[in-house]
Amino acid sequence: MSDADSPEGSGVFWALIPAAGIGRRMGTDRPKQFLTLGPRSVLAHTLSIFLEHPRIRGVILVLGPDVDPDALDLPLAGGRLFRVAGGDERADSVQNGLDFLEERAGPEDWVLVHDAARPCLPPDDLDRMLDELRDDPVGGVLAAPSTDTIKWADADGRVESTLDRERVWRALTPQMFRLGTLRDVNARARAAGHPVTDEASAxxxxGLRPRLVEGSLMNIKITRAEDLELARLYLLEQGRLDGGYRG
Known part of the structure; x- marks a missing residue:
């Protein structure tokens, strides 16, 4: 249960990592989050971002029902890592994690949902997100302004219009919302058949408007085989291929 007397007050932070996806686009013999980057798995790198952060109360890891967690290279967590069974879709897995967390946290606690295949989240981005959103009435997402010209296509694959690049952002993760709000909204959106592509869409x-917090394009999502080498370079730059942050 959250501690109202903590230095963060109502700003108690939890991380939720849905890692039950299959990742078919990688074309590998296992899901992308279980591939290796240096001496550790992609998932282990991702988890360490939050487990090593002093302001994160705990991490909820959502795994596929057929995954043996004891066979994974998971970082030591001192009782701060909780495992939950996933669902058929990402939104189902997130809901399972939120339901689990509801028994351990308060409705005003913050939940940061982060893709398992984003192991390169810079620590400065995470700090900025916690600081900028902790008193926000809605919450928000890490995002990057578009550096490309974006075209809106019609049904025939022809350009219908050109979007204003100054107003187009790429949604990243984490996406940070209050536990009570996100749990309720995610459940209602799924029940209504609304496609929940990320937490912000729910x-x-x-009818709420999440805030955009600018983040680094270094925070890539590993989706294709070539992304692994780029992630390796970013982790080297961060000094994290030896198992932890430097500095």
Whole structure:
């Protein structure tokens, strides 16, 4: 249960990592989150970002029902890592994690949902997100302004219009919302058949407007085989291929 007397007050932070996906686009013999980057798995790198952060109360890891967690290279967590069974879709897995967390946290606690295949989240981005959103009435997402010209296509694959690049952002993760709000909205959106592509889309469906917090393009999502080498370079730059942050 969250501690109202903690230095963060109502700003108690939890991380939720849905890692039950299959990742078919990688074309590998295992899901992308279980591939290796240096001496550790992609998932282990991702988990360490939050487990090593002093302001994160705990991490909820959502795994596929057929995954043996004891066979994974998971970082030591001192009782701060909790495992939950996943669902058929990402939104189902997130809901399972939120339901589990609801028994351990308060409705005003913050939940940061982060893709398992984003192991290169810079620590400065995470700090900025916690600081900028902790008193926000809605919450928000890490995002990057578009550096490309974006075209809106019609049904025939022809350009219908050109979007204003100054207003187009790429949604990244973490996405950070209050536990009570996100749990309720995610469940209602799924029940209504709304496609929940990320947590912000469920919040938007409920009529709320998440805030955009600018983040680094270094925070890539590993989706294709070539992304592994780019992630390796970013982790080297961060000094994290030896198992932890430096500095």
């Amino acid at each position: 919040i938007e469906w409920a």
